[in-house]
Amino acid sequence: MIGDFVVKGKYVGAEVDRVDAIGKVTGETKYADDLRLPNMHYGKILFSPYPRARVLHIDTRSAEALHGVRKIITAKDISGNNLYGYEIHHHPLLVGEGQETRFVGDSIALVVAETPEAADQALENIEVDYEVLTPLTSPREAKAEGAYQIHPGSQGNICCRPELIHGDIAAGFKNSEVIVEHTYFTSRQEQAFLETESGVAYVDDSGMLHIFSSLQDPYDVLEDVCYALGIPKSRIHVKGTIVGGAFGGKLITTIEVHLAAMVYLARVPVKIVLDREESFIFHPKRHPDEIHVKVGSTRDGKIQALEAEVLSDAGPYSGRTPEVLGLTVSALVGPYGIPSVHLTGQAIYTNNLDSGAMRGFGAPQAAVARESILDKLAGTLEMDPLELRQKNFLKPGQETLSPVLGDSPVSLELLKDQILEKMGPLPEVSPEQNKRVGRGFCFDMPVFDVSAIPVLGKSGVGIAVEIFSDASACVYAGGTELGQGITTVLAQIAAEELGLPINKVFVEMSDTWTCPRAGRTSASRLTYVLGNALLLATEKIRNTLLSRAAKMLEVSKDELILENGKIKAKGSPSKGVGLQEVATVCSNEGLKLREEGWFKYPEDRYMYGHTFMASAADVVVDLVTGEIKILKLVNIHDSGKVINPILAKGQLYGGSLQALGYALTENLIVEEGKLITPSFSEYLIPTAMDIPEEFVADAVETPYPTGPYGAKGLAEHALNSTTPAILNAISNAVDIDLTTIPVYPEHILEAIRAKETDHQ
Amino acid sequence: MAAFDYVKPPSLESLINDYAQAKSEGAILAGGTDLLVKIRSGLVSRRVLFDINDLHEMKGISDEGDSLRIGAATRICDVADSNVVQSTVPFLSLAASQLGSPQIRNRATVGGNIVSASPAADTVLPLIAMGARLRFGSQGGNREVSIEKFMEGPGQTDIREDEVLIGVVVPKLSNGCKSHFIKVGRRKAVAISVVNIAGWIKTDRTGVIEDVRLVLGAVAPTAIRAGETETFLRGKRPNEVVLKEAARITAGQSSPISDIRGTQKGRRLLVEAWTFRLLQILMTQNEAN
């Protein structure tokens, strides 16, 4: 069955062009910053210049007196809780007099002005007296006894402490003939989305607050605006605009609470667009982690025990940290069957930049540590790294340790074969060139949310579909188009099921007024959860249409098929009726042509679905200069049935390039709580010129029993697995340990020199 | 972003007069790829900008026999693509072709690269290696100064308040010289150099080094000549040991700082590694280069 799943519809599984392609390439698509409202004002935020300071006094008088300034808002103007935050509401909207700031992204005051220039001028004229305090900028320092508490009551500044225990770890190490251990340091990574945080909002005549903004979950925004400002949820309408990238950086409320406060208090429509420097300090980054890992194995490479401790910098607020670190800890096991594990993590509050969700959600850090230590173990065992992995692959039917359902057919062997085939032989360099080639592998088990987790709207997922009397259809889905292509995927499924040409299917997304609740757009989840919900909804509509057509055609409903805008009898092709005619009749008769589908995973437990992923890299390293060149990068995933092969490849290419940056160039430097790489001239993401010479993306399609057409989720994958493949390729090429990312050429030179000195 | 007036003087003469009158409140606007970034970030504020982009006296590359004259407002892309630069000062073209990105090269100018005086400025290195001379104009008359003397520190030069850089005179490489430029960045485009190196070498018929220039960027307050290395190499017949030693000596002459692009230690390692590589390339390069 593996690899040859039968469903190959007209649209499902086909290389359908993105439905939003034309608008995006012509520039007609409207992003939040393109929206204009009558009498629209501009909102700006005064951020704290210090990571930690007590606000003694705020004087807004001279700013208020400036021409064109409509309103200056400080904490005392806020009548709600003035707090927001995912799960724990401890993020102040505005830090008021007498309170302490916790990082440089904390807001002190809001300005509403007629022009952006006037708003800027007002910012400069707000006078704030601070008592500057010493920030806590290292997790070690922050968890030490006697350190001040960033959130009063948070003992040792601990944000969370996940743990995963399985088997008898002491026995595991006792059974091990070889034990290796090492510490790895991963860096803070910036999502680097193209579109900074932005939105517009206004209050209409009935008192309804409308927010249009660049977000990942409109319902989280409802939650936060309601809590922070005391506005009833039923009086808030949130519409996610077309998003220019998010990668987790917009997974907690960004500027929407600020925007709502401005609109309410200034009583004019307002737009906020953060500039790049503001954006860099404002949203949470990938957690920088220190991971100590120890692995024990028999001489012949059967891993017996895995122990690890993760120390993670949570930044000032909890946000997504508990979930992210939970995933880091469990992802340390990876796609391997290990009899005993003891994995712990600690996320510690600091006054650094905030940490939170970023593509991969904690798993990329774990993959760096896991796959690096595996190569180190292989080196110690003098075993081929691929063979070591293969020996320890999760076997079909074997228990999975991490919080994953374990109901996915295991295809690791197949992925391994595929990747070896795609990689071909290792390229050679002539020895006198002072260059070495190396190959690195990574296998991974990326998870996707199946809506089993019974919290915060993550469990039930709704969607609505309506077919109109002109035989066009519209899908209303609560997720958000971030650029990943979900609108296209949903259009493909709806067109397939309703027998409509795809240009008659429209998809409206991310609107709390029209779309049923679908939870957040993250965790590689939408194709699976919305796809399933959509199948439930279209089934109801099909039923209505086919039942009515059966009466019209005087045949049994079971004999009818819906295809190309027509309903036909299977046996007698002459017996048919146009969908438009059937829909018109249904509509006239008041039959229900708008249906909702609600999908929920059959069980309530904290579980993810899982997929499989393999990456491999060939690199050449110059021994003289340390220069690294990636010759070839191959990514192969098994996420079940692929609904759209072009979009799937796009996910792999994009994730893989972000991973390349994570491995080799991206370095967000925070010193004493202040960001010293605040823009894209200092924070270097890969450019088109940095794409590897050979860049391959492909799929193995093992159908997933509960997925729409057998599909699972695919999005974060290659970001987990490419970084370790590159690191392992480099370290295999020149036989050195790499412990810190990003890896620069001079680090390689240093390591080579250190090794030479050791040998002498 | 601070507001400013924008003026486009019709002639070099009026530029010189108006600029002198504006005193410290005026700035020359060439490509704007440095200036506008600094104005936006608040590092620089000026009441009036004088756009020199249409002043033909300051544009273009002309062959003056033993040397080239490059107008200050000549675009980096034009230097990179110029046949005469490629054939007579090839490493200048090489440096220009690696500056920034196509978009930046289409705007940025040679004069701007020189006057902004970044220790990492790419075209400055080959210009120093060639002993280029800068020509300034002011109400007081013209002045010429060697580019090496002109550079005083990061962003600091001996330009006078009323002076405008008109052009740069670049001696051509003499016959039999080979040149090269290396830019070490963190990625393949749009990356300020972590270290950059320019050099030329002239060997006699027996392979002994007659003369050599080596200039290092981003590892001292200004781009610097590695004088000790030059002295060490002159008269030597290069082999791997000699080049290794030359590279080691070169690293010792750098005085890098640690910043966001690299550490002091890392930069020293890179200087040594890439000096060796650059010398290797120079020794094996075809004369035609």
Ligand SMILES: Cc1cc2nc3c(=O)[nH]c(=O)nc-3n(C[C@H](O)[C@H](O)[C@H](O)COP(=O)(O)OP(=O)(O)OC[C@H]3O[C@@H](n4cnc5c(N)ncnc54)[C@H](O)[C@@H]3O)c2cc1C
């Ligand atoms: C994204 C980006 C990437 C970059 N990458 C590189 C790189 O790789 N390598 C590199 O070296 N640089 C790089 N730069 C810096 C910059 O592009 C160069 O220094 C460029 O050559 C500056 O030229 P310009 O014409 O744009 O200068 P401008 O910004 O117009 O001027 C720079 C300064 O020189 C003064 N000035 C200019 N012309 C004259 C004149 N004729 N007389 C007197 N004063 C004058 C101006 O008043 C100003 O102070 C980069 C910049 C950006 C924004």
